[in-house]
Amino acid sequence: MDPNVLSSYLPLYVQAFLLTVKIGWIGIIIAILIGVIVAFTIHFNVPVLKPIAKAYVELFRNTPLLVQLFFIYFGLPKIGITVSAEVCGAVGLGLLGGSYMAESFRSGLDAVPVSQSESALALGLSQSQLFGSVILPQAFSISTPSIVANVIFLLKETSVFSAISLMDLMFTAKDLIGLYYNTTECLVLLVVFYIVMLVPVSILGTVLEKKTRYKMFGV
Amino acid sequence: MSEILSVKNLSKRFDDLTVLDNINLSVNEGEVVVIVGPSGCGKSTFLRCLNGLEDIQDGEIILDGENISHDKKTLQKNREKIGMVFQSYDLFPHKTILDNVTLAPIKVKKRNKKEVEQEALALLERVGLLSKKDNYPRQLSGGQKQRVAIVRALIMQPKVLLLDEITAALDPEMVHEVLDVVLSLAKEGRTMLIVTHEMQFARAVADKIIFIDGGKIVEEGTPSEFFDNPKTDRLKKFLQTFSYNK
Numbered sequence A: 001m002d003p004n005v006l007s008s009y010l011p012l013y014v015q016a017f018l019l020t021v022k023i024g025w026i027g028i029i030i031a032i033l034i035g036v037i038v039a040f041t042i043h044f045n046v047p048v049l050k051p052i053a054k055a056y057v058e059l060f061r062n063t064p065l066l067v068q069l070f071f072i073y074f075g076l077p078k079i080g081i082t083v084s085a086e087v088c089g090a091v092g093l094g095l096l097g098g099s100y101m102a103e104s105f106r107s108g109l110d111a112v113p114v115s116q117s118e119s120a121l122a123l124g125l126s127q128s129q130l131f132g133s134v135i136l137p138q139a140f141s142i143s144t145p146s147i148v149a150n151v152i153f154l155l156k157e158t159s160v161f162s163a164i165s166l167m168d169l170m171f172t173a174k175d176l177i178g179l180y181y182n183t184t185e186c187l188v189l190l191v192v193f194y195i196v197m198l199v200p201v202s203i204l205g206t207v208l209e210k211k212t213r214y215k216m217f218g219v
Numbered sequence B: 001m002s003e004i005l006s007v008k009n010l011s012k013r014f015d016d017l018t019v020l021d022n023i024n025l026s027v028n029e030g031e032v033v034v035i036v037g038p039s040g041c042g043k044s045t046f047l048r049c050l051n052g053l054e055d056i057q058d059g060e061i062i063l064d065g066e067n068i069s070h071d072k073k074t075l076q077k078n079r080e081k082i083g084m085v086f087q088s089y090d091l092f093p094h095k096t097i098l099d100n101v102t103l104a105p106i107k108v109k110k111r112n113k114k115e116v117e118q119e120a121l122a123l124l125e126r127v128g129l130l131s132k133k134d135n136y137p138r139q140l141s142g143g144q145k146q147r148v149a150i151v152r153a154l155i156m157q158p159k160v161l162l163l164d165e166i167t168a169a170l171d172p173e174m175v176h177e178v179l180d181v182v183l184s185l186a187k188e189g190r191t192m193l194i195v196t197h198e199m200q201f202a203r204a205v206a207d208k209i210i211f212i213d214g215g216k217i218v219e220e221g222t223p224s225e226f227f228d229n230p231k232t233d234r235l236k237k238f239l240q241t242f243s244y245n246k
Protein backbone atom coordinates (compact mmCIF):
# COMPACT_ATOMS: atom_id res chain seq x y z
CA MET A 1 0.00 0.00 0.00
CA ASP A 2 1.38 3.36 -1.03
CA PRO A 3 0.94 6.18 1.50
CA ASN A 4 1.43 8.76 -1.24
CA VAL A 5 -1.47 7.34 -3.17
CA LEU A 6 -3.58 7.38 -0.02
CA SER A 7 -2.88 11.00 0.72
CA SER A 8 -3.38 12.11 -2.86
CA TYR A 9 -6.84 10.50 -2.97
CA LEU A 10 -7.82 11.81 0.44
CA PRO A 11 -9.35 15.14 -0.69
CA LEU A 12 -11.57 13.36 -3.21
CA TYR A 13 -12.74 10.97 -0.52
CA VAL A 14 -13.41 13.78 1.93
CA GLN A 15 -15.55 15.50 -0.68
CA ALA A 16 -17.43 12.27 -1.41
CA PHE A 17 -17.79 11.61 2.31
CA LEU A 18 -19.38 15.02 2.95
CA LEU A 19 -21.77 14.54 0.04
CA THR A 20 -22.72 11.04 1.21
CA VAL A 21 -23.33 12.23 4.77
CA LYS A 22 -25.38 15.20 3.55
CA ILE A 23 -27.63 13.24 1.19
CA GLY A 24 -27.79 10.34 3.63
CA TRP A 25 -29.00 12.46 6.54
CA ILE A 26 -31.44 14.49 4.46
CA GLY A 27 -32.87 11.16 3.31
CA ILE A 28 -33.06 9.94 6.91
CA ILE A 29 -34.89 13.08 8.05
CA ILE A 30 -37.37 12.63 5.19
CA ALA A 31 -37.70 8.98 6.20
CA ILE A 32 -38.47 9.87 9.82
CA LEU A 33 -41.09 12.44 8.81
CA ILE A 34 -42.77 10.01 6.41
CA GLY A 35 -42.44 7.24 8.98
CA VAL A 36 -44.18 9.21 11.73
CA ILE A 37 -47.05 10.28 9.47
CA VAL A 38 -47.55 6.79 8.03
CA ALA A 39 -47.31 5.13 11.45
CA PHE A 40 -49.92 7.46 12.94
CA THR A 41 -52.18 6.93 9.95
CA ILE A 42 -52.04 3.18 10.38
CA HIS A 43 -52.15 3.14 14.18
CA PHE A 44 -55.13 5.48 14.41
CA ASN A 45 -57.02 3.77 11.57
CA VAL A 46 -57.40 6.99 9.62
CA PRO A 47 -60.15 6.28 7.07
CA VAL A 48 -59.18 6.26 3.38
CA LEU A 49 -55.53 7.04 4.13
CA LYS A 50 -54.81 3.83 6.04
CA PRO A 51 -54.91 1.45 3.04
CA ILE A 52 -52.77 3.91 1.07
CA ALA A 53 -50.26 4.04 3.91
CA LYS A 54 -50.16 0.25 4.12
CA ALA A 55 -49.72 -0.10 0.36
CA TYR A 56 -46.88 2.41 0.48
CA VAL A 57 -45.09 0.45 3.21
CA GLU A 58 -45.44 -2.84 1.33
CA LEU A 59 -44.34 -1.33 -1.98
CA PHE A 60 -41.23 0.41 -0.74
CA ARG A 61 -40.15 -2.18 1.78
CA ASN A 62 -40.27 -4.91 -0.82
CA THR A 63 -38.42 -3.26 -3.70
CA PRO A 64 -34.68 -2.58 -3.82
CA LEU A 65 -33.48 1.00 -3.44
CA LEU A 66 -31.72 0.72 -6.79
CA VAL A 67 -35.01 0.08 -8.57
CA GLN A 68 -36.67 2.97 -6.74
CA LEU A 69 -33.83 5.30 -7.70
CA PHE A 70 -34.07 4.24 -11.35
CA PHE A 71 -37.78 5.00 -11.36
CA ILE A 72 -37.20 8.47 -9.93
CA TYR A 73 -34.08 9.30 -11.90
CA PHE A 74 -34.87 7.82 -15.30
CA GLY A 75 -38.64 7.37 -15.05
CA LEU A 76 -39.84 10.77 -13.87
CA PRO A 77 -38.18 12.70 -16.74
CA LYS A 78 -40.37 10.65 -19.12
CA ILE A 79 -43.41 12.39 -17.63
CA GLY A 80 -41.69 15.72 -17.67
CA ILE A 81 -40.20 15.87 -14.17
CA THR A 82 -36.42 16.01 -14.04
CA VAL A 83 -34.65 15.73 -10.75
CA SER A 84 -30.97 16.16 -9.95
CA ALA A 85 -29.03 13.14 -8.75
CA GLU A 86 -28.79 14.65 -5.28
CA VAL A 87 -32.52 15.23 -4.94
CA CYS A 88 -33.18 11.81 -6.38
CA GLY A 89 -30.83 10.19 -3.86
CA ALA A 90 -32.31 11.98 -0.86
CA VAL A 91 -35.92 11.43 -1.92
CA GLY A 92 -35.30 7.80 -2.86
CA LEU A 93 -33.63 7.10 0.46
CA GLY A 94 -36.40 8.97 2.25
CA LEU A 95 -39.10 6.91 0.56
CA LEU A 96 -37.36 3.62 1.25
CA GLY A 97 -36.51 4.65 4.81
CA GLY A 98 -40.02 5.96 5.42
CA SER A 99 -41.43 2.48 4.98
CA TYR A 100 -38.95 1.05 7.48
CA MET A 101 -39.36 3.90 9.95
CA ALA A 102 -43.15 3.62 9.73
CA GLU A 103 -42.96 0.01 10.82
CA SER A 104 -40.61 0.89 13.70
CA PHE A 105 -42.82 3.67 15.01
CA ARG A 106 -45.97 1.63 14.53
CA SER A 107 -44.65 -1.39 16.38
CA GLY A 108 -43.74 0.94 19.25
CA LEU A 109 -47.22 2.45 19.32
CA ASP A 110 -48.89 -0.95 19.08
CA ALA A 111 -46.73 -2.36 21.87
CA VAL A 112 -48.08 0.03 24.51
CA PRO A 113 -50.87 -1.93 26.23
CA VAL A 114 -54.46 -0.65 26.07
CA SER A 115 -54.48 -0.77 29.86
CA GLN A 116 -52.04 2.14 29.89
CA SER A 117 -54.56 4.30 28.06
CA GLU A 118 -57.34 3.11 30.32
CA SER A 119 -55.54 3.89 33.54
CA ALA A 120 -54.66 7.34 32.17
CA LEU A 121 -58.28 7.91 31.12
CA ALA A 122 -59.45 6.78 34.54
CA LEU A 123 -57.29 9.51 36.06
CA GLY A 124 -59.10 12.09 33.95
CA LEU A 125 -56.48 12.68 31.27
CA SER A 126 -57.73 13.75 27.85
CA GLN A 127 -56.90 11.74 24.74
CA SER A 128 -54.19 14.20 23.73
CA GLN A 129 -52.73 14.38 27.23
CA LEU A 130 -52.54 10.63 27.53
CA PHE A 131 -51.03 10.31 24.07
CA GLY A 132 -48.33 12.88 24.79
CA SER A 133 -47.50 11.87 28.36
CA VAL A 134 -48.17 8.15 28.40
CA ILE A 135 -48.25 6.52 24.96
CA LEU A 136 -45.66 8.43 22.94
CA PRO A 137 -42.75 8.26 25.41
CA GLN A 138 -43.26 4.53 25.87
CA ALA A 139 -43.65 3.90 22.15
CA PHE A 140 -40.44 5.80 21.51
CA SER A 141 -38.54 3.77 24.12
CA ILE A 142 -39.74 0.58 22.50
CA SER A 143 -38.93 1.78 18.97
CA THR A 144 -35.51 3.28 19.61
CA PRO A 145 -33.35 0.21 18.85
CA SER A 146 -35.06 -0.43 15.54
CA ILE A 147 -34.95 3.27 14.60
CA VAL A 148 -31.22 3.29 15.24
CA ALA A 149 -30.83 0.12 13.19
CA ASN A 150 -32.76 1.78 10.35
CA VAL A 151 -30.50 4.84 10.42
CA ILE A 152 -27.40 2.66 10.10
CA PHE A 153 -29.03 0.59 7.36
CA LEU A 154 -29.99 3.71 5.40
CA LEU A 155 -26.53 5.22 5.67
CA LYS A 156 -25.11 2.03 4.21
CA GLU A 157 -27.73 2.02 1.45
CA THR A 158 -26.23 5.29 0.18
CA SER A 159 -23.67 3.10 -1.57
CA VAL A 160 -26.33 2.50 -4.22
CA PHE A 161 -26.24 6.19 -5.17
CA SER A 162 -23.27 5.53 -7.43
CA ALA A 163 -25.71 3.97 -9.89
CA ILE A 164 -27.26 7.38 -10.59
CA SER A 165 -23.81 8.99 -10.89
CA LEU A 166 -23.96 10.73 -7.55
CA MET A 167 -20.33 11.27 -6.53
CA ASP A 168 -20.67 9.48 -3.23
CA LEU A 169 -18.00 7.33 -1.54
CA MET A 170 -18.76 4.23 -3.59
CA PHE A 171 -18.80 6.14 -6.88
CA THR A 172 -15.48 7.81 -6.04
CA ALA A 173 -13.83 4.51 -5.15
CA LYS A 174 -15.08 2.76 -8.28
CA ASP A 175 -14.09 5.72 -10.41
CA LEU A 176 -10.55 5.86 -9.05
CA ILE A 177 -10.07 2.10 -9.32
CA GLY A 178 -11.25 2.25 -12.93
CA LEU A 179 -8.85 5.04 -13.73
CA TYR A 180 -5.68 4.10 -11.85
CA TYR A 181 -6.03 0.47 -10.69
CA ASN A 182 -4.89 1.30 -7.11
CA THR A 183 -7.46 -1.15 -5.87
CA THR A 184 -6.04 -1.76 -2.37
CA GLU A 185 -5.66 1.91 -1.47
CA CYS A 186 -9.08 2.78 -2.83
CA LEU A 187 -10.81 0.01 -0.92
CA VAL A 188 -8.98 0.76 2.33
CA LEU A 189 -10.03 4.41 2.10
CA LEU A 190 -13.56 3.33 1.28
CA VAL A 191 -13.81 1.13 4.36
CA VAL A 192 -12.23 3.76 6.59
CA PHE A 193 -14.68 6.45 5.50
CA TYR A 194 -17.71 4.20 5.94
CA ILE A 195 -16.50 3.39 9.43
CA VAL A 196 -15.98 7.08 10.19
CA MET A 197 -19.51 7.71 8.98
CA LEU A 198 -21.17 4.87 10.89
CA VAL A 199 -19.33 4.27 14.14
CA PRO A 200 -20.36 7.60 15.72
CA VAL A 201 -23.97 6.88 14.76
CA SER A 202 -23.71 3.48 16.34
CA ILE A 203 -22.25 4.92 19.56
CA LEU A 204 -24.82 7.72 19.70
CA GLY A 205 -27.53 5.17 19.07
CA THR A 206 -26.37 3.07 22.01
CA VAL A 207 -26.38 6.13 24.27
CA LEU A 208 -29.87 7.07 23.10
CA GLU A 209 -31.12 3.52 23.64
CA LYS A 210 -29.68 3.50 27.15
CA LYS A 211 -31.29 6.82 27.93
CA THR A 212 -34.76 6.01 26.62
CA ARG A 213 -34.92 2.37 27.59
CA TYR A 214 -33.35 2.43 31.02
CA LYS A 215 -36.39 3.82 32.79
CA MET A 216 -38.77 1.24 31.46
CA PHE A 217 -36.64 -1.83 31.03
CA GLY A 218 -33.63 -1.29 33.27
CA VAL A 219 -31.22 -2.26 30.49
CA MET B 1 -75.91 10.11 55.09
CA SER B 2 -76.44 11.48 51.63
CA GLU B 3 -76.48 9.51 48.45
CA ILE B 4 -73.34 10.04 46.35
CA LEU B 5 -73.84 7.50 43.59
CA SER B 6 -77.02 6.09 42.17
CA VAL B 7 -77.34 3.54 39.41
CA LYS B 8 -80.76 3.09 37.87
CA ASN B 9 -81.78 0.29 35.52
CA LEU B 10 -78.32 0.02 34.04
CA SER B 11 -77.95 -2.43 31.16
CA LYS B 12 -74.82 -3.18 29.21
CA ARG B 13 -74.54 -5.30 26.09
CA PHE B 14 -71.58 -6.33 23.97
CA ASP B 15 -73.33 -6.89 20.63
CA ASP B 16 -75.79 -9.68 21.42
CA LEU B 17 -74.29 -10.55 24.80
CA THR B 18 -76.11 -8.90 27.69
CA VAL B 19 -73.50 -8.55 30.41
CA LEU B 20 -75.39 -6.32 32.84
CA ASP B 21 -79.15 -6.55 33.03
CA ASN B 22 -81.12 -3.84 34.80
CA ILE B 23 -78.75 -3.09 37.68
CA ASN B 24 -79.94 -0.80 40.47
CA LEU B 25 -77.67 0.39 43.23
CA SER B 26 -77.49 3.26 45.65
CA VAL B 27 -74.30 4.21 47.45
CA ASN B 28 -74.15 6.69 50.30
CA GLU B 29 -71.27 8.95 51.09
CA GLY B 30 -68.65 7.07 53.12
CA GLU B 31 -70.17 3.71 52.32
CA VAL B 32 -68.10 0.72 51.25
CA VAL B 33 -69.85 -1.61 48.83
CA VAL B 34 -68.22 -4.92 48.02
CA ILE B 35 -69.21 -6.66 44.80
CA VAL B 36 -68.73 -10.41 44.52
CA GLY B 37 -69.74 -12.98 41.97
CA PRO B 38 -68.39 -15.73 39.75
CA SER B 39 -65.78 -14.95 37.15
CA GLY B 40 -67.31 -13.45 34.01
CA CYS B 41 -70.50 -12.30 35.72
CA GLY B 42 -69.86 -8.67 34.80
CA LYS B 43 -68.15 -7.17 37.88
CA SER B 44 -65.35 -5.46 35.96
CA THR B 45 -67.74 -4.33 33.27
CA PHE B 46 -69.95 -2.75 35.92
CA LEU B 47 -67.08 -0.71 37.37
CA ARG B 48 -65.93 0.24 33.88
CA CYS B 49 -69.42 1.48 33.04
CA LEU B 50 -69.37 3.68 36.15
CA ASN B 51 -66.35 5.64 35.02
CA GLY B 52 -67.22 5.58 31.34
CA LEU B 53 -64.59 3.18 30.07
CA GLU B 54 -67.58 1.29 28.67
CA ASP B 55 -70.68 2.93 27.28
CA ILE B 56 -74.07 1.73 28.51
CA GLN B 57 -77.16 0.83 26.52
CA ASP B 58 -79.77 1.61 29.11
CA GLY B 59 -80.23 3.30 32.43
CA GLU B 60 -78.70 6.15 34.37
CA ILE B 61 -75.65 6.78 36.48
CA ILE B 62 -76.01 9.71 38.85
CA LEU B 63 -72.91 10.93 40.62
CA ASP B 64 -73.31 13.57 43.28
CA GLY B 65 -76.65 14.64 41.84
CA GLU B 66 -75.41 14.84 38.26
CA ASN B 67 -76.46 12.43 35.53
CA ILE B 68 -73.23 11.28 33.92
CA SER B 69 -74.42 8.33 31.87
CA HIS B 70 -74.57 9.55 28.32
CA ASP B 71 -72.74 12.81 28.15
CA LYS B 72 -69.52 12.28 26.21
CA LYS B 73 -68.50 15.91 26.72
CA THR B 74 -68.48 15.82 30.50
CA LEU B 75 -67.11 12.29 30.64
CA GLN B 76 -63.52 13.40 31.15
CA LYS B 77 -64.49 15.92 33.81
CA ASN B 78 -66.45 13.26 35.65
CA ARG B 79 -63.65 10.73 35.52
CA GLU B 80 -61.66 13.03 37.77
CA LYS B 81 -64.30 12.45 40.39
CA ILE B 82 -64.19 8.66 40.12
CA GLY B 83 -60.92 6.96 40.93
CA MET B 84 -60.21 3.48 39.64
CA VAL B 85 -57.52 0.95 40.48
CA PHE B 86 -57.07 -2.11 38.30
CA GLN B 87 -55.87 -5.63 38.95
CA SER B 88 -52.72 -5.07 36.89
CA TYR B 89 -51.77 -1.75 38.61
CA ASP B 90 -50.94 -0.17 35.23
CA LEU B 91 -48.42 2.28 36.58
CA PHE B 92 -46.67 4.29 33.89
CA PRO B 93 -43.38 2.39 33.41
CA HIS B 94 -41.44 5.37 32.04
CA LYS B 95 -42.16 7.60 35.02
CA THR B 96 -40.81 7.54 38.55
CA ILE B 97 -43.17 6.68 41.38
CA LEU B 98 -43.47 10.36 42.30
CA ASP B 99 -44.18 11.35 38.68
CA ASN B 100 -46.77 8.57 38.39
CA VAL B 101 -48.61 10.07 41.32
CA THR B 102 -48.32 13.73 40.35
CA LEU B 103 -49.09 13.41 36.62
CA ALA B 104 -52.87 13.68 36.81
CA PRO B 105 -53.18 16.51 39.36
CA ILE B 106 -50.66 18.57 37.39
CA LYS B 107 -52.02 17.80 33.90
CA VAL B 108 -55.71 17.46 34.60
CA LYS B 109 -56.30 19.78 37.53
CA LYS B 110 -53.50 22.17 36.51
CA ARG B 111 -52.37 22.30 40.11
CA ASN B 112 -49.10 23.74 41.30
CA LYS B 113 -46.31 21.18 40.96
CA LYS B 114 -44.59 21.90 44.27
CA GLU B 115 -47.84 21.67 46.17
CA VAL B 116 -48.85 18.42 44.46
CA GLU B 117 -45.46 16.89 45.16
CA GLN B 118 -45.76 17.67 48.88
CA GLU B 119 -49.12 16.00 48.92
CA ALA B 120 -47.84 13.01 46.94
CA LEU B 121 -44.93 12.53 49.33
CA ALA B 122 -47.27 12.59 52.30
CA LEU B 123 -49.52 9.98 50.68
CA LEU B 124 -46.54 7.79 49.74
CA GLU B 125 -45.32 8.00 53.30
CA ARG B 126 -48.72 6.93 54.52
CA VAL B 127 -48.53 3.71 52.47
CA GLY B 128 -44.92 3.16 53.48
CA LEU B 129 -43.35 3.94 50.12
CA LEU B 130 -41.72 7.32 50.58
CA SER B 131 -38.29 5.78 50.01
CA LYS B 132 -39.39 4.57 46.57
CA LYS B 133 -40.35 7.99 45.24
CA ASP B 134 -37.48 8.15 42.74
CA ASN B 135 -37.66 4.52 41.66
CA TYR B 136 -39.31 3.24 38.52
CA PRO B 137 -42.27 0.84 38.68
CA ARG B 138 -40.15 -2.09 37.49
CA GLN B 139 -38.12 -1.75 40.68
CA LEU B 140 -41.13 -2.35 42.93
CA SER B 141 -42.90 -5.53 44.02
CA GLY B 142 -46.49 -6.15 42.98
CA GLY B 143 -47.83 -5.13 46.36
CA GLN B 144 -45.80 -1.93 46.33
CA LYS B 145 -46.96 -1.10 42.82
CA GLN B 146 -50.56 -1.60 43.82
CA ARG B 147 -50.14 0.73 46.80
CA VAL B 148 -48.72 3.36 44.44
CA ALA B 149 -51.69 2.85 42.13
CA ILE B 150 -54.02 3.52 45.06
CA VAL B 151 -52.12 6.69 45.94
CA ARG B 152 -52.21 7.77 42.30
CA ALA B 153 -55.99 7.51 42.35
CA LEU B 154 -56.36 9.08 45.81
CA ILE B 155 -54.45 12.24 45.03
CA MET B 156 -57.22 13.22 42.61
CA GLN B 157 -59.54 13.34 45.63
CA PRO B 158 -62.22 11.24 43.95
CA LYS B 159 -65.72 11.19 45.35
CA VAL B 160 -65.87 7.46 44.70
CA LEU B 161 -63.04 4.97 44.44
CA LEU B 162 -63.47 1.82 42.33
CA LEU B 163 -61.18 -1.12 43.09
CA ASP B 164 -61.25 -4.04 40.67
CA GLU B 165 -59.69 -7.20 42.11
CA ILE B 166 -56.66 -5.23 43.15
CA THR B 167 -55.06 -8.15 44.97
CA ALA B 168 -55.84 -10.86 42.43
CA ALA B 169 -52.41 -10.69 40.77
CA LEU B 170 -50.44 -10.56 44.01
CA ASP B 171 -48.50 -13.20 45.89
CA PRO B 172 -50.31 -14.10 49.11
CA GLU B 173 -47.81 -12.36 51.38
CA MET B 174 -48.41 -9.09 49.55
CA VAL B 175 -52.17 -9.22 49.66
CA HIS B 176 -52.25 -8.03 53.24
CA GLU B 177 -50.18 -4.90 52.80
CA VAL B 178 -52.56 -3.73 50.08
CA LEU B 179 -55.75 -4.64 51.89
CA ASP B 180 -54.51 -2.85 55.01
CA VAL B 181 -54.35 0.35 52.99
CA VAL B 182 -57.88 -0.18 51.70
CA LEU B 183 -59.12 -0.90 55.20
CA SER B 184 -57.61 2.33 56.49
CA LEU B 185 -59.31 4.22 53.65
CA ALA B 186 -62.62 2.67 54.65
CA LYS B 187 -62.07 3.75 58.25
CA GLU B 188 -61.50 7.36 57.26
CA GLY B 189 -64.82 7.36 55.43
CA ARG B 190 -63.91 7.00 51.77
CA THR B 191 -66.69 5.90 49.49
CA MET B 192 -65.60 2.75 47.70
CA LEU B 193 -66.90 0.07 45.38
CA ILE B 194 -64.69 -2.97 45.73
CA VAL B 195 -64.64 -6.09 43.59
CA THR B 196 -62.79 -8.86 45.38
CA HIS B 197 -62.56 -12.59 45.93
CA GLU B 198 -61.08 -12.13 49.41
CA MET B 199 -64.13 -13.08 51.44
CA GLN B 200 -62.69 -12.40 54.88
CA PHE B 201 -61.62 -8.98 53.72
CA ALA B 202 -65.06 -8.36 52.24
CA ARG B 203 -66.64 -9.14 55.58
CA ALA B 204 -64.24 -6.81 57.38
CA VAL B 205 -64.46 -3.84 55.05
CA ALA B 206 -67.98 -3.84 53.66
CA ASP B 207 -71.03 -1.90 54.77
CA LYS B 208 -72.97 -3.66 52.05
CA ILE B 209 -72.20 -6.63 49.86
CA ILE B 210 -73.84 -7.33 46.54
CA PHE B 211 -73.74 -10.61 44.69
CA ILE B 212 -73.92 -10.45 40.91
CA ASP B 213 -74.62 -13.51 38.81
CA GLY B 214 -75.64 -13.68 35.18
CA GLY B 215 -75.53 -9.90 34.90
CA LYS B 216 -78.09 -9.31 37.66
CA ILE B 217 -77.84 -8.39 41.31
CA VAL B 218 -79.03 -11.63 42.84
CA GLU B 219 -78.67 -10.71 46.48
CA GLU B 220 -77.56 -7.79 48.59
CA GLY B 221 -77.15 -7.22 52.29
CA THR B 222 -74.92 -6.44 55.23
CA PRO B 223 -71.87 -8.69 55.65
CA SER B 224 -73.49 -10.74 58.38
CA GLU B 225 -76.74 -11.23 56.46
CA PHE B 226 -74.72 -12.07 53.43
CA PHE B 227 -72.34 -14.63 54.89
CA ASP B 228 -74.37 -16.04 57.76
CA ASN B 229 -77.83 -16.08 56.20
CA PRO B 230 -77.57 -16.22 52.44
CA LYS B 231 -81.09 -16.33 51.05
CA THR B 232 -80.70 -17.60 47.52
CA ASP B 233 -79.35 -20.97 46.49
CA ARG B 234 -77.06 -19.33 43.99
CA LEU B 235 -75.30 -17.31 46.70
CA LYS B 236 -75.11 -20.37 48.96
CA LYS B 237 -73.45 -22.30 46.17
CA PHE B 238 -71.11 -19.45 45.40
CA LEU B 239 -70.03 -19.08 49.02
CA GLN B 240 -69.42 -22.83 49.23
CA THR B 241 -66.76 -22.56 46.54
CA PHE B 242 -64.65 -20.63 49.06
CA SER B 243 -64.86 -23.26 51.76
CA TYR B 244 -62.84 -26.44 51.96
CA ASN B 245 -64.98 -28.40 54.44
CA LYS B 246 -67.59 -29.71 52.01
Ligand SMILES: Nc1ncnc2c1ncn2[C@@H]1O[C@H](COP(=O)(O)OP(=O)(O)O)[C@@H](O)[C@H]1O
Pocket: B014, B017, B019, B037, B038, B039, B040, B041, B042, B043, B044, B045, B046
Ligand atom coordinates in the same frame (compact mmCIF):
# COMPACT_ATOMS: atom_id res chain seq x y z
N1 LIG C 1 -64.85 -5.82 25.35
C1 LIG C 1 -65.66 -6.90 25.44
N2 LIG C 1 -66.24 -7.42 24.36
C2 LIG C 1 -67.05 -8.48 24.43
N3 LIG C 1 -67.33 -9.13 25.57
C3 LIG C 1 -66.78 -8.69 26.71
C4 LIG C 1 -65.89 -7.55 26.70
N4 LIG C 1 -65.48 -7.33 27.98
C5 LIG C 1 -66.08 -8.27 28.73
N5 LIG C 1 -66.85 -9.09 27.98
C6 LIG C 1 -67.67 -10.21 28.47
O1 LIG C 1 -68.49 -9.71 29.49
C7 LIG C 1 -68.64 -10.67 30.51
C8 LIG C 1 -68.29 -10.04 31.84
O2 LIG C 1 -66.93 -9.78 31.89
P1 LIG C 1 -66.24 -9.10 33.16
O3 LIG C 1 -66.99 -7.87 33.50
O4 LIG C 1 -64.80 -8.96 32.88
O5 LIG C 1 -66.49 -10.20 34.28
P2 LIG C 1 -65.86 -10.30 35.73
O6 LIG C 1 -65.06 -9.08 36.01
O7 LIG C 1 -67.04 -10.44 36.63
O8 LIG C 1 -65.03 -11.55 35.76
C9 LIG C 1 -67.77 -11.84 30.13
O9 LIG C 1 -68.61 -12.81 29.55
C10 LIG C 1 -66.83 -11.29 29.13
O10 LIG C 1 -66.44 -12.26 28.21
Ligand SMILES: [Mg+2]
Pocket: B043, B044, B045, B165
Ligand atom coordinates in the same frame (compact mmCIF):
# COMPACT_ATOMS: atom_id res chain seq x y z
MG1 LIG D 1 -63.02 -8.85 36.41
